[in-house]
Amino acid sequence: MDQTGHLWKPAEGIDCALKTMEVVSWIPWSNSEVQTFLCLVGQERIHRDLDGATRNEKTFREVSQLMAAHGYQRTSRQCRDKLKKMKSDYRTIKENRERSGPNSLKHWKWFEQMDAIYGKRPVSIKMESGLDSTTAVLDPMMDNKCFSSCVGFSTTSHLANGSDNKPAAAAMNTNDLNLTQCEVYQVVVTPKEMTKIENPWRTLIWNSEKRMELMESIKTYKPTVSSVSQARVLLIGPVGAGKSSFFNSINSVFRGHVTSQAIAGYSSSSLTTQFRTYSVKAGREGKPLPIILCDTMGLEDTKGAGLDVEDISSILEGHMPDRYQFNPSEPLHPDASGYRKSPDLKEKIHCLSYILDATKVFVMPEKLAEKLKAIRQKANLLGVPQLVVLTKVDEACPLVKENLTNIYRSVFIKEIMQEASSKLGMPLSCIVPVRNYVEELDLDQNTDVLLLSAVIQMLRFADNYFDEISDQLSNIQNKE
Structure with missing residues (x-):
């Protein structure tokens, strides 16, 4: 040697x-x-x-x-x-x-x-x-x-x-x-992509019982604030990271087959040009689940292109209406049609999820990293909990491509997660990997378990937001 x-x-x-x-x-x-x-x-x-x-x-x-x-x-x-x-x-x-x-x-x-x-x-x-x-x-x-x-x-x-x-x-x-x-x-x-540790550093059960348990937990979830029936999760990330595909994948799990409601695909610029709020239904004619996934235009590292950072504040505070057409050169202003001047709590964002491509974390452009940090600062000021969802983990690591259950045994995947943690200044516990449905026609149990686990984390983070709201209301009532 x-x-x-x-x-x-x-x-x-x-x-x-x-x-x-x-x-x-x-x-x-x-x-x-x-x-x-x-x-x-x-x-x-x-x-x-x-x-x-x-x-x-x-x-x-x-x-x-x-x-x-x-x-x-x-x-x-x-x-x-x-x-x-x-x-x-x-x-x-x-x-x-x-x-x-x-x-x-x-x-x-x-x-x-x-x-x-x-x-x-x-x-x-x-x-x-x-x-x-x-x-x-x-x-x-x-x-x-x-x-x-x-x-x-x-x-x-x-x-x-x-x-x-x-x-x-x-x-x-x-x-x-x-x-x-x-x-x-x-x-x-x-290579590091082929290095595997004997014991997984995170424990996850990969079977049909766990899949059904996760699905049931999501279906029966209830926000702790009575005025809110659905937790709103905002998905933001670079062009091509898989935001729309993530919603389609979650929707596929609960529909029982692969779907493609949100526009997704490959392009040098964002395919999503509108702000969209998507409800996930339990089955074809089932009732909406207690979570709304909000899709946005992709972030780009060049100035005047992609989602404007100023629009993030409008979305987080609930001012932006559904189907608002993004304008990279001009963020949403109070006089715009549909602008919500006094949004309710149910219209605000309760959890912010950064969707990042695992294959590009190490080579993330500096200007894009700066945009993500600026967004993180805005979310921190508003008290919105944040989560990182790493997509395309199977493309990043051959071990994971071979078997998705290797995800928490892969040394390289952990290094990617640590790099994302460093770039965004977030603890490793706030980063979860997933594999979206992009080429399959049938569902896969292991893929579902990983996707559902990510949704569970989103709902837990939303609970943190509601807890903060409840504490603020309690303090106001005590002072009165």
């Missing part, structure tokens, strides 16, 4: 060796890893350095170090090769769109981000190599199949007699081609 914690072991069935070499790990890139990578190479300084030089190994080493800081172990060569491949894919999709139009059937999930980086300038076709001498030597060897991608290396070597790769062997062995023994090492990397 080396000083970085990597386990080194000899590759089996080969009698050649490289004492100093950059070893390639063949672990596939996860979505969260690619997301982090693009955010890094898209930074102006790094993008400029990569686009302006043919030998930029130093910059790729920096990218590799930054990836490591986010928990991803990728060598500079891997970063170079990944960017080269993504730029090639981007050019192909872009050319296809130019020929067939923007509605072309060819779609690539990273096109928008790549276009944001390279769309305003031609994609450089310069060689992003800048390889050091050792890595440069490996290129012809790999091209000639000396190493195979299945285990990282071939089980046979042509170096012993120097017949097939003399230039490479000469460069590695100071022109001595009489190479009789070479020892190759293979690095085995266990």
Whole structure:
């Protein structure tokens, strides 16, 4: 094991060796890893350095170090090769769109981000190599199949007699081609996404009885203030985090099948343009549950785009009417149509839930983090309890994607939650992970349990709000 914690072991069935070499790990890139990578190479300084030089190994080493800081172990060569491949894919999709139009059937999930980086300038076709001498030597060897991608290396070597790769062997062995023994090492990397602890750090029962118990608790919930029959929970978060999908998922659980009442999907800007208040019904013709989920326009990190922070205060205090059309350049004002000048307690927000994409917490733009902190300050002043709901946990961690019950055994998910806690200044107990229904047609028991557990936390936080109101009323009555 080396000083970085990597386990080194000899590759089996080969009698050649490289004492100093950059070893390639063949672990596939996860979505969260690619997301982090693009955010890094898209930074102006790094993008400029990569686009302006043919030998930029130093910059790729920096990218590799930054990836490591986010928990991803990728060598500079891997970063170079990944960017080269993504730029090639981007050019192909872009050319296809130019020929067939923007509605072309060819779609690539990273096109928008790549276009944001390279769309305003031609994609450089310069060689992003800048390889050091050792890595440069490996290129012809790999091209000639000396190493195979299945285990990282071939089980046979042509170096012993120097017949097939003399230039490479000469460069590695100071022109001595009489190479009789070479020892190759293979690095085995266990990324944080694949690290699992034996005992879960939160206890959650995953069975049908628990699912029914949670559903019944939500159905029979009653606010402690008699003038309020339904707790109002506000959902806010960045574009694409899954606010509308969260409501659809909760609605699906109680309907007994996957539904899509709220507009949801993938877009670079918010699909939700109105303030919406949604009641959840117990069954197709059942009565509304004692909770209202309020959906909003997505937050964006640029000024004058997305939900205006000033509109948050209007929503929290109950001034904003249902179906109000958001205007990013002009927040709601008292003279607007439908503005509630003296809202009742039942029209105010009783719990604020930040909906965050788990795959983007580590790479959250600074301006977006500032907006969330500003919203948190407003909610604190109004005494509104706050909760963080992390979506897309299955995309963030392969262990969770494999089995959702690993959620509280995943080291990486806990680190994401801790990062969200740090960014928003909220305790870990105020952060819950969920998995929305976005591609399924049938319900899943484990997904339901996680979603329902989040709703239970929202109702508990709403109770805290009602308790504060009750205490304030009691103090006023005592003074009188």
